[in-house]
Amino acid sequence: MLLGAKKSLIAWLREQGITDENVLNAFDVVERHRFIPNTVLLNRAYENTPLPIGCGQTISQPITVAFQSQLLNIHPDEKVLEIGTGSGFQAAILSAMGAKVHSIERQLDLFRRTRILLNNQLKIKNVFMYYGDGFAGLPDKAPFDKIIVTCGAPNVPPALFQQLKVGGIMVIPVGDGVQQMLRITKISENEYNTETFGEFKFVPMLQKTVINQK
Ligand code: SAH
Numbered sequence: 001m002l003l004g005a006k007k008s009l010i011a012w013l014r015e016q017g018i019t020d021e022n023v024l025n026a027f028d029v030v031e032r033h034r035f036i037p038n039t040v041l042l043n044r045a046y047e048n049t050p051l052p053i054g055c056g057q058t059i060s061q062p063i064t065v066a067f068q069s070q071l072l073n074i075h076p077d078e079k080v081l082e083i084g085t086g087s088g089f090q091a092a093i094l095s096a097m098g099a100k101v102h103s104i105e106r107q108l109d110l111f112r113r114t115r116i117l118l119n120n121q122l123k124i125k126n127v128f129m130y131y132g133d134g135f136a137g138l139p140d141k142a143p144f145d146k147i148i149v150t151c152g153a154p155n156v157p158p159a160l161f162q163q164l165k166v167g168g169i170m171v172i173p174v175g176d177g178v179q180q181m182l183r184i185t186k187i188s189e190n191e192y193n194t195e196t197f198g199e200f201k202f203v204p205m206l207q208k209t210v211i212n213q214k
Pocket residue numbers: 057058059060083084085086087088089090091104105106107110132133134135150151203204205206207208
C-alpha cells in the first residue's frame with residue numbers, strides 16, 4: 001500500500017515541476033514513512049503534508065524537500081551543510097543524491113533520536129550530525145559547496161555566507177511567519193546573487209541549543 005503511495009507521490013512531484021531525476025530517484029530510494037515517529041500517522045507518510053516529529057517540530061512537506069533539493073543542483077560528492085536536521089529525511093534525500101551531508105540540530109532529543117535512526121537503523125552513509133546552533137554553522141568543516149536551511153531564518157546568517165565556497169549555492173527560506181525561498185549564489189568573498197522562489201512556511205530558526213522543547 002505504501003509502495004503505491006510512494007509511486008503516486010513521485011508522479012505528483014514530477015507534475016509539480018520537479019524535473020531533476022536525481023531528486024526523483026532519491027524520493028524512490030528513501031522511504032519517508034521510516035522518518036515518522038508517530039505510528040498512527042504512518043499511512044499519511046506519502047501525502048504532501050508536514051507531519052509532527054516530536055519536540056514541537058515537523059518533517060517538511062515532500063514538495064518543499066524536493067523543491068529545495070532541486071534548487072541546490074547537487075553533484076556527486078559535494079559537501080553540503082544542512083541547518084535543521086529534524087527527522088533526518090532531507091539529509092537522507094541529499095545523501096541518496098550523492099552528497100556528503102553535515103547537518104546541525106539545536107534540540108538535543110531530536111538530535112539523539114535522529115542520529116540513532118540514520119546511523120544505526122537505516123545505516124545511511126555520508127550524513128554527519130551535530131548538536132549545535134545553526135547560526136554559527138560548522139567553521140571546522142567549512143567551506144561547503146552547498147548550504148540548505150530547513151527552518152525559517154530571520155536573515156541570512158553571516159557565518160553561513162562566510163562558510164560557503166565561492167561559486168557555491170545556499171538555499172534558505174527567509175522571513176517571519178511566512179518565508180521567501182531564496183537561492184543565493186556566492187560570486188566572490190563579498191558578492192552574491194539572489195533569486196527568489198515564492199512563499200513557504202517553515203518552523204522558525206531559533207538561537208542557541210535546547211535540551212528538550214516540550
Ligand atoms: N530537515 C528537517 C526539517 C525539520 S524542521 C526534516 O527533514 O525533517 C526544522 C528543524 O530545524 C527543527 O528540528 C528545529 O529544531 C531545527 N532548528 C531551528 N533552529 C535551528 C538552529 N538555529 N540550529 C539548528 N537547528 C535548528
